[in-house]
Amino acid sequence: NAGVTQTPKFRVLKTGQSMTLLCAQDMNHEYMYWYRQDPGMGLRLIHYSVGEGTTAKGEVPDGYNVSRLKKQNFLLGLESAAPSQTSVYFCASSLLRGETQYFGPGTRLLVL
Amino acid sequence: AQKITQTQPGMFVQEKEAVTLDCTYDTSDPSYGLFWYKQPSSGEMIFLIYQGSYDQQNATEGRYSLNFQKARKSANLVISASQLGDSAMYFCAMRLTGGFKTIFGAGTRLFVKA
Numbered sequence A: 001n002a003g004v005t006q007t008p009k010f011r012v013l014k015t016g017q018s019m020t021l022l023c024a025q026d027m028n029h030e031y032m033y034w035y036r037q038d039p040g041m042g043l044r045l046i047h048y049s050v051g052e053g054t055t056a057k058g059e060v061p062d063g064y065n066v067s068r069l070k071k072q073n074f075l076l077g078l079e080s081a082a083p084s085q086t087s088v089y090f091c092a093s094s095l096l097r098g099e100t101q102y103f104g105p106g107t108r109l110l111v112l
Numbered sequence B: 001a002q003k004i005t006q007t008q009p010g011m012f013v014q015e016k017e018a019v020t021l022d023c024t025y026d027t028s029d030p031s032y033g034l035f036w037y038k039q040p041s042s043g044e045m046i047f048l049i050y051q052g053s054y055d056q057q058n059a060t061e062g063r064y065s066l067n068f069q070k071a072r073k074s075a076n077l078v079i080s081a082s083q084l085g086d087s088a089m090y091f092c093a094m095r096l097t098g099g100f101k102t103i104f105g106a107g108t109r110l111f112v113k114a
Helices: none
Strands: A004-007 A010-013 A019-025 A031-037 A043-051 A054-057 A065-067 A073-078 A087-094 A107-111 B003-005 B010-014 B019-021 B024-026 B032-039 B046-052 B064-069 B074-079 B088-096 B102-104 B108-113
Touching (some): A004 A087, A019 A107, A031 A073, A043 A065, A043 A073, A043 B102, A073 A087, B003 B088, B003 B102, B032 B064, B032 B074, B046 B064, B046 B074
Antiparallel strands (some): A004 A019, A031 A043, A031 A087, B064 B074, B088 B108
């Protein structure tokens, strides 16, 4: 049982490049989330999904898009990366709304 | 608006001693959950313990216990018998019951000394 996995673990982008972060969970969880973690600020919610085919904006959605085509996968896209998007990105999932969220190992992104 | 405050940026504790990590929260909603997560140097976020706002007893999970004082809006994490492997960043978090958004504090870095 892998839990929540994230791909890639680390990536370097140049300003203006695009990329997609993949999150996968094998716990049959309905809810999935993308957070970013910046020094001294804890985690902030970017987007979330309440089920296959649905997505919604979180606290800091600008510059990101998401898709949930399959229940087990939640993709985070950066269409035109900016240095301000340098961060560590965490995916999480939970069985039900309000339940404990389980996190993936994180993706460290550096935008030059 | 909801807010989590962790006032201790760093804490030191001697191995085998107990340590308390402070967390205060702010919400006007009566129904919420409080969480603690551990983030070791490897970077992953590990769920430790949960306390619901209507729970009558303090939550415990092995060496972790949550000292929940609702009137003071505090949810301190107590780690008993500290181990070297407890050295990590610890985050307090809150979510309204039925809500999607989890609010995290800035974290407390714990150093366990041998």
